[in-house]
Amino acid sequence: MSSAALPEPRPSKLALYLDLIRWNRPAGWLLLLWPSLSALWIAAQGFPGWHLLVVFVLGTILMRSAGCCVNDVADREFDKHVKRTAQRPVTSGRVGVKEALAVGGVLAFVAFLLVLTTNTATIAWSVLGLVLSLIYPYAKRHVSMPQAVLGVAFSFGIPMAFAAVTEAVPWQAWALMAGNLFWVLAYDTEYAMVDRDDDLKIGMKTSAITLGDADVPAITAFYLVFLGIWTAVLWGQVNLLVWGAMLLVALAQVAWHWRLIKDRTRDGCFKAFRLNHWLGFTVFAGVVLGLV
Template structure:
């Protein structure tokens, strides 16, 4: 009787790379995309044009994917002790550190190629954005609220959007700084509170594991005040963006936007108040709808 060799169940390199960059979990790059596009519309006072829209959409996807590669390499020794991340490609050894870094570098170079089609000041600010992206994975070892560092990284598309719309040229310090108005930095601060909210929800999922391995997160730092703090972060985000943009947007449109946004904040509070892994993870994954709501409010409010 002849034996039949069972088909291989080993995933292909392609599928491993897609898993590494979280291709099947688009919520991550959507969290980056919506504030960047909101800023793009606000900076342009309306439709920014197909060129900048393409640059920021594709650039966001590429840089988030590159960030995943760097993050998984940096956290590989920690992730093996966390239930949710133990089987990630780098952590499990299915993808080597060199492969992951090479893929991340290739994706970052593609994103940089897109930035090269904009202007000099946007190119200059892209280096600052890259630096923050590389710093974040290591902040979790030393900073009690590393989500704040992530907040800067995930909000850097805002000043870059203003720089891209400004059409500024030259690499002088005055040209680079002058291309980004105070409004952009204020919007970044407001968006930082949103990142603090949703990434603390994310950190609550792994809090037990993180305590065991000594990882620093906002969920651990905030302790029993985590749910209250998250709700406050959401409301501060909406309040700051309202104060900054209300004079630019149709008040009725923005008012309706706030009603929908606040309703989502209430829903998030219900999901996380019992601090269950399932509820907190679901709340995190739903955050891109809040970002989309604000983006839609900015777009429609500028018409």
């Protein structure tokens, strides 16, 4: 006599919340963290102190997690039609909309409490950063290059870092932010290439769709502009031998990314996206060692 298959156990609320904030995919918050830490070191001309280091590391993790909650709520109807996102907790109905927003709100509030331990300038800039993070999920409906909006939001840790150290945001901070925006354009276009077929069907706007056949050369150019701007801004501030060695490692990674995405396969593009945090770490290491 055959026995009926036992139903799979339902995941706990904690497991669903961890899935909601992408806890098992740290690449997302690492992409935010490395430029913010680099800016802290540059603003302080060396180690910025444990207080600011803890605030920015924890704040980055918390805000990225909160952003995932908002993004999943905003995209829940679109995500049903995308292979990669159809089983997300909100999309699948396992976590309710109000519940997801409540989780995101708590995480953002804790992050704001951390910011309150810094100074008035940083607090003010953090409010604008929060607004930008809330705008991005809806930019995909109306902007042909929503990755540019994400680039501003994901780069906002840079002026906040300068504000936290110096209570001011000099032109160098804005220049570094502009350079970092091109890095975000590069890696988020790789990410968008993964879902291009699905996004075309549902009418989503992405840089991968807008760029069309120019996507691969454009991504390569974005990487080079990013490295070029950061090199120009930091010229004379960092040890040029150290920075040159960092550039060689970074350019080797850019070449590897080109190899991964040139055939535009889903697996290749997703792997390229996930490897980007190593490029961010490489630049951060160049900053830290170059300022010694």
